[in-house]
Amino acid sequence: MIKKCLFPAAGYGTRFLPATKAIPKEMLPILTKPLLQFGVEEALSAGIYNMAIVTGRGKRAIEDHFDNSFELETQLIGTSKEAQLNEIKEIIQRSTFTYTRQRKMLGLGDAILTGEPLIGNEAFAVILADDLCDSSDGIIAQMMKVYNQYKCSIVAIEEVSYEQTDKYGIISGKKIHDSNDTYLITDMVEKPDIDNAPSNLAIIGRYILTPDIFNILKKISPGKNGEIQITDALLQQAKKGKVIGYQFRGKRFDCGSIEGYLKAINHFANEDGYQ
Numbered sequence: 404m405i406k407k408c409l410f411p412a413a414g415y416g417t418r419f420l421p422a423t424k425a426i427p428k429e430m431l432p433i434l435t436k437p438l439l440q441f442g443v444e445e446a447l448s449a450g451i452y453n454m455a456i457v458t459g460r461g462k463r464a465i466e467d468h469f470d471n472s473f474e475l476e477t478q479l480i481g482t483s484k485e486a487q488l489n490e491i492k493e494i495i496q497r498s499t500f501t502y503t504r505q506r507k508m509l510g511l512g513d514a515i516l517t518g519e520p521l522i523g524n525e526a527f528a529v530i531l532a533d534d535l536c537d538s539s540d541g542i543i544a545q546m547m548k549v550y551n552q553y554k555c556s557i558v559a560i561e562e563v564s565y566e567q568t569d570k571y572g573i574i575s576g577k578k579i580h581d582s583n584d585t586y587l588i589t590d591m592v593e594k595p596d597i598d599n600a601p602s603n604l605a606i607i608g609r610y611i612l613t614p615d616i617f618n619i620l621k622k623i624s625p626g627k628n629g630e631i632q633i634t635d636a637l638l639q640q641a642k643k644g645k646v647i648g649y650q651f652r653g654k655r656f657d658c659g660s661i662e663g664y665l666k667a668i669n670h671f672a673n674e675d676g677y678q
Contacts, residue, residue, distance in 0.1 A: 405547055405611060406453055408446040408528040409521070411514035412439065413459030413505035418660060427462045429532040431664065433671050435487075438658055439465060442530040443494060449544035451528060454500045455521035457514050469500050510630025515612070516620040524614045526550065531608025535667050537674075538653025542609045549585060549649050550611045556640050559609035560586070560648040561655060569594045571605035572634040574648050586648040591638045593626065604648060606634065607655055616640065 416428025423431075429439040443454055458465055468491070476492075479485045505517045515529060528543050536542045546557045560574060572593050576586035590601055610633075619636040626632045640646050656670065657663035 405449070405451055405526055405528050405543075405550065407455055407522055407525065408442075408451045408453070408530055408543070409515060409518045410439065410442060410454065410456045410530055410532060411505075411511060411518070412456055412462060412465060412532060413508065413514055413517075415508065416659075419664075425461070427458075427464055428659070429462075430464050430468065431658070433535065433658075433664075433667050437468060438535060439532040440468070440491070440494070441535055442532040443469070443498065445536065445541050445543055446528060446530060447494065447497060448541040449528070449547055451543070452498050454498050455518050455527075456500065456502050457505050457518045457521075458502055459505050459508070466500075466502060469495055469498070471495065509625070510628075510632055512620050512623060512631035512633040512636055515633060516617060516631070519617045522614070522617075526611060526613050529608075529610040529612060533657070533659040534608030535656045535658045536607075536609070536651070536653050537656075537670065538651065540652070542651045542653055543611075545651055545653075546609060546611050546649055549647055553645070553647050554613075555644060556613050556616065556637060556646045557611040558588070558606045558637065558646065558648050559651045560604045560606055561650060562603050563605045565597045565600060565603050568600035568603060568605065569596050571607075572632075573600050573602060574604050574606060575601035576604075576648055579647070584650040584652075586650070588637075588641045588646045588648050591634045591641070593632050593634045604650070606648075607651075609651070613640070 412429045416423035430437040501521045505514050550557050574588050575590045576588040579585045579587050616636055619639050623631050623635050637646050656667035658667050
């Protein structure tokens, strides 16, 4: 059973400057809810209550959001606004939050390795908050069913256009038992150009990882821009054992880009009846 979810949240969010000079990109709102809260709610819906968050400088707003605000709560007692705090208060009551800091921005692999003291020796989920997913049954909950069957690392994948493969880790693999959504991964390439992409199946910001990933990450040589790539570690797992790619049910928005962020706002505005 997966009991912990890791949230890498140390990045600078430079594509959203100047807003992200003082506001963590994970706290950018979709209507009235921060991106990171969507991720925490997804973990909770999968039965995960321990949230491990890897932060960096200027991320104090994350801790404040998932903490009690006695002054604000006192001011709102008996007013029409009191009910609007109940949603986040329920999350705080149901969850445990632990934090550590990534000292240098050395890639997703390093961020995950930084979270090792918070995770320990057990399988865990990873959610990248700027990959916002909307699904009736939750992407991590879907992936946990796959993990319970295969007991190996699982990555969420989706089809992208070949023109976009240089933005993602791309897998190649073969479908398992005539499945329409589950692949045994045989190769991975980080951000290949269109001529070198082994497929158009892209890894998105949802993972379930087995704890041996930490020892592999410790031995990985830095790749592009001196970063430690999680795809390199996953490829080693795939070569030595197996890694499953799961084509999830749901809609994903790349909120690390302004275009994707605006699409997410419009999508949820329509769902909530604002338009």
